[in-house]
Amino acid sequence: MFDTLKSRIFQGNQFIKDIKNAPMRDQFRGFPILKEGVEVCDESVCPTGALKTNPLTIDMGKCTFCGACQKISPLQGRGCHEVTGEGSAVTFTNGYKLASTDRDKLIVTPQSNYEDYVKSAVEVKKEIVKMFGHSLKLRQVSAAGCNGCEMELNACSNVNFDMGRFGIDFVASPRHADGIVITGPISKHMAYALEDCYKSVPNPKLVILCGACAISGGVFQNSTELNREFLDKYPIDLYIPGCPVHPLTFINGVLSYISK
Amino acid sequence: MFIKTKNNTKINLSDIPVLKIGELREEIIKENKRPVAFFGKDWGNGRVRLFVVLDNAPELLVSSALFEADEKSYECITNAIPAFHIFEREFYEQFGIKPLNHPWLKPVRLNQDEYEFFEMKGEEVHQVAVGPIHAGVIEPGHFRFMCNGEAVYHLEIMLGYQHRGVEDLMIKSPSNQLAESICGDSVIAYNTAYSQVMEILKDIKVSDKAQLIRKACLEMERAAIHIGDLGAIAGDIAYLMGASVFGATRTLVINTMLEFCGSRFGRGMVTVGGVDYDISEEMISKALKTFEKVEKDVDRMTQTMLKNSTVMSRLEKTGTVSQERAQEAGLVGMAARACGVDLDSRFDFPDKWNEELDIHKKPFHASGDVNSRFKLRYKEIKQSFSIIRKVFEKLSQYKNEPLFVQGGENAKDAFVISIVEGWRGEIVHIAMTDAAGNISRYKIKDPSFNNWYGLALAVRNNGVSDFPLCNKSHNLSYCGNDL
Numbered sequence: 001m002f003d004t005l006k007s008r009i010f011q012g013n014q015f016i017k018d019i020k021n022a023p024m025r026d027q028f029r030g031f032p033i034l035k036e037g038v039e040v041c042d043e044s045v046c047p048t049g050a051l052k053t054n055p056l057t058i059d060m061g062k063c064t065f066c067g068a069c070q071k072i073s074p075l076q077g078r079g080c081h082e083v084t085g086e087g088s089a090v091t092f093t094n095g096y097k098l099a100s101t102d103r104d105k106l107i108v109t110p111q112s113n114y115e116d117y118v119k120s121a122v123e124v125k126k127e128i129v130k131m132f133g134h135s136l137k138l139r140q141v142s143a144a145g146c147n148g149c150e151m152e153l154n155a156c157s158n159v160n161f162d163m164g165r166f167g168i169d170f171v172a173s174p175r176h177a178d179g180i181v182i183t184g185p186i187s188k189h190m191a192y193a194l195e196d197c198y199k200s201v202p203n204p205k206l207v208i209l210c211g212a213c214a215i216s217g218g219v220f221q222n223s224t225e226l227n228r229e230f231l232d233k234y235p236i237d238l239y240i241p242g243c244p245v246h247p248l249t250f251i252n253g254v255l256s257y258i259s260k
Numbered sequence: 261m262f263i264k265t266k267n268n269t270k271i272n273l274s275d276i277p278v279l280k281i282g283e284l285r286e287e288i289i290k291e292n293k294r295p296v297a298f299f300g301k302d303w304g305n306g307r308v309r310l311f312v313v314l315d316n317a318p319e320l321l322v323s324s325a326l327f328e329a330d331e332k333s334y335e336c337i338t339n340a341i342p343a344f345h346i347f348e349r350e351f352y353e354q355f356g357i358k359p360l361n362h363p364w365l366k367p368v369r370l371n372q373d374e375y376e377f378f379e380m381k382g383e384e385v386h387q388v389a390v391g392p393i394h395a396g397v398i399e400p401g402h403f404r405f406m407c408n409g410e411a412v413y414h415l416e417i418m419l420g421y422q423h424r425g426v427e428d429l430m431i432k433s434p435s436n437q438l439a440e441s442i443c444g445d446s447v448i449a450y451n452t453a454y455s456q457v458m459e460i461l462k463d464i465k466v467s468d469k470a471q472l473i474r475k476a477c478l479e480m481e482r483a484a485i486h487i488g489d490l491g492a493i494a495g496d497i498a499y500l501m502g503a504s505v506f507g508a509t510r511t512l513v514i515n516t517m518l519e520f521c522g523s524r525f526g527r528g529m530v531t532v533g534g535v536d537y538d539i540s541e542e543m544i545s546k547a548l549k550t551f552e553k554v555e556k557d558v559d560r561m562t563q564t565m566l567k568n569s570t571v572m573s574r575l576e577k578t579g580t581v582s583q584e585r586a587q588e589a590g591l592v593g594m595a596a597r598a599c600g601v602d603l604d605s606r607f608d609f610p611d612k613w614n615e616e617l618d619i620h621k622k623p624f625h626a627s628g629d630v631n632s633r634f635k636l637r638y639k640e641i642k643q644s645f646s647i648i649r650k651v652f653e654k655l656s657q658y659k660n661e662p663l664f665v666q667g668g669e670n671a672k673d674a675f676v677i678s679i680v681e682g683w684r685g686e687i688v689h690i691a692m693t694d695a696a697g698n699i700s701r702y703k704i705k706d707p708s709f710n711n712w713y714g715l716a717l718a719v720r721n722n723g724v725s726d727f728p729l730c731n732k733s734h735n736l737s738y739c740g741n742d743l
Binding site for chain 2: 007010011027047066142143147152158159160220222226246
C-alpha cells in the first residue's frame with residue numbers, strides 16, 4: 001500500500017488545467033495558412049486530394065496533415081528542406097481548434113486565418129446547449145478506423161486530458177448515449193451495424209464525424225469496399241478534422257459545440 | 261525446390277521455381293518450416309499462381325505453384341502443418357481454390373453472413389455474443405463465447421468488419437500516408453516496411469542516419485504501446501492506479517514523438533528514401549531526460565503491481581497458451597514469445613545495426629499466461645529504451661549524412677519481401693512488379709493474422725469475465741487482420 005501511495009505522490013497532478021488554452025507544441029501540424037503568389041507544389045503530392053492549387057485551397061475534411069505540401073524542394077516536394085514562412089504557399093500552424101459544424105467551412109482559402117476560424121467555425125445552437133450543455137454521453141463507433149483516432153479518443157479520458165470533468169463521456173450502450181462519434185471511412189461490413197447503433201440512440205441525438213476518414217474517406221476514399229450511404233441519410237452535427245484527431249481538438253470541438 | 265533469399269532483398273520473378281501444387285505441398289511438408297507468407301496472384305487466363313515464403317532464419321525460402329484455369333482444388337497443407345490454417349483460408353477466400361480436407365474453412369474477412377458458427381448443445385450451455393461494436397472505444401469484431409456457466413469452452417472470432425481493400429489500394433494509389441493508415445497503432449512499423457519495399461524496388465540506399473532515426477522511432481512506438489497496454493491490463497483488473505500512471509507515462513513518450521515529427525504516433529516521419537525529419541541534439545538530450553523519467557515511473561509502478569497479491573491473483577495462470585499450442589497454431593511476435601516460442605524478426609533476420617550497436621536477444625522465462633505477457637511487455641520496454649539510447653549515441657557520428665535519397669524507376673518483374681518487427685510481431689510486406697515496373701500485387705501480413713487464433717486458445721477454460729484481460733494482454737489488431 002505504501003508503494004501505491006508513493007507512486008501517487010511521485011505522479012503529482014497530471015491534468016491540463018485550462019484545456020481551452022492548453023499550449024500545443026510548435027511541431028504539431030494543425031490549421032494551415034495559405035499564401036498566394038508564391039511557388040506551390042503539385043496537387044499530386046497530396047495523398048487525399050485535399051490540396052487544390054487553382055484556386056489555392058485545402059480541405060481539412062480530407063487533409064491528413066502530413067505536411068507533404070509545405071515542403072518545396074528540388075526533390076519534387078519530397079525533400080526535407082522545409083521552406084516555411086516567406087517561400088512556402090502552405091504552412092501548417094499549431095492551431096488545434098479545427099472542429100466545425102459546417103462541412104464547407106473546413107475548406108481553407110488564402111483569406112482564412114485561425115482566429116476568425118475558431119470564432120466562426122462552430123455554430124452554437126440554443127437548444128443543443130440546453131439539452132446537452134451539462135452532460136453529454138457519446139457512443140463511439142469505429143467503422144473501419146485504423147485505431148489511430150480510437151487511441152486518441154481513449155486518450156481524451158486519460159488523466160492528462162480528463163474529459164469526464166466536463167460531463168463528456170464515452171458510454172458502452174447506445175441506449176445510454178446522446179449521440180454517436182464515428183471514426184473510419186465506413187466499410188461495407190460496418191454499414192449495417194453503424195446504422196443499427198444510430199437507431200438505438202434515443203432522440204434527440206447527435207452525430208459527430210471524427211477524423212479525415214470519417215469526414216471524407218481520407219486515404220481510403222477510392223476504395224471499393226466502402227459504403228458511406230449513412231452520411232447521406234442522416235444529418236451530421238459536428239466535423240472534427242485530423243489524422244488522427246488530437247485529444248485537444250476533439251475536446252475543444254465538443255466543448256465549443258455544447259458551449260461550455 | 262526453393263530459392264533462398266533474405267529479408268529486404270529483391271529477387272527476379274523468373275528465378276522463383278514454378279511447381280505443380282502436389283510437388284510444392286510435398287516440399288513444404290518436407291521442409292516443415294513456419295509460413296511467413298502464402299498467397300495467390302492472378303496469373304491471367306483464369307490461372308492463379310500461389311507463392312509461399314518460409315522462415316529459414318536468417319534466410320527465407322520462396323517457391324510457387326501454378327494453378328491452371330481448371331484446377332480449383334488441392335490437398336490442404338494444414339493437416340500436416342497446422343500453422344498454415346489461416347493462410348489457406350485466406351487463399352481460398354481470395355481465389356476460390358479449395359484446400360481439400362481443411363479442418364475449418366471459415367471466412368477470414370468476407371461472407372460473414374454465410375458462416376455457420378460452431379454450436380454447443382447441453383442443458384447448462386449458453387452462448388454469449390459480443391460485437392461487432394464493443395463496449396469500449398475500440399475497433400469492431402464479433403466474438404461468440406460458448407460457455408458452461410462462467411467457464412468458456414471455446415471462443416469463435418469473426419472478423420472482416422474493418423475490410424477496406426487495402427491490398428488493392430496499395431496497387432492503385434500507394435503512398436506513405438496510406439501505409440501509415442493500414443494499422444494506425446503501428447505507424448512506424450508499417451511505414452518502414454512499405455518504404456523498404458519501395459526502396460529496394462527503386463534501388464535506393466537509405467543513409468545510415470535515416471536508418472538509425474527509423475530504428476529509434478520504431479522502438480519508441482514499441483515502448484509507448486507497451487506502456488499503454490500495461491495500463492490497459494491494470495484497468496481491466498480495476499487497478500486504477502496502474503491505469504492512470506501508465507496512461508500518463510505513455511503520454512510522455514508519444515509527446516516526444518510529436519516533437520520529433522509533428523504527430524503523436526509518428527505519422528510523417530518515415531518516407532520512401534529516408535526520413536522527413538531530423539532529430540537535433542537538443543531534442544535528443546531532452547528526449548533522453550524524458551525517457552529516464554519514463555523508465556523510473558514504469559519501474560516503480562510495475563514493481564508495485566507485481567508485489568500486490570490481488571493483482572497477481574488475476575494475472576497468474578489466466579489465459580494460458582502452452583508453448584506446443586503456440587508453435588502449432590503458428591503464433592508470432594510478442595504473443596509467441598510470451599509462450600516461449602522465440603520468434604523476433606529483429607534478431608532472426610538481423611540488419612547490420614544489431615552488431616554495430618551491440619544489441620542482443622535477452623532470455624525470457626515464459627509461462628504463456630497474462631502474467632507472462634505483462635512481464636514480457638515490461639522487459640521489452642526496458643530493452644527498447646536501451647536500444648534508443650544506443651541509437652541516439654551512434655547518431656552523432658552521422659551528422660552530415662542526408663536524411664533523404666531520391667530513387668529511380670521501379671525494378672521490372674521483381675519480387676521483394678520486407679519484414680519489420682512491430683510491437684505485435686512480424687509485419688510482412690511483399691510487392692511484385694510486372695514487365696513495365698508497375699506494382700502488380702501487394703501482400704500484407706499483420707502479426708494479428710496469425711495471433712487471433714491464439715486469443716481463442718487463451719480464453720478456453722477461463723471465466724468469461726477474464727476475457728478482457730486475455731484480450732488486452734494480446735491487444736491484437738482488427739484492421740491489420742482485415743486490411
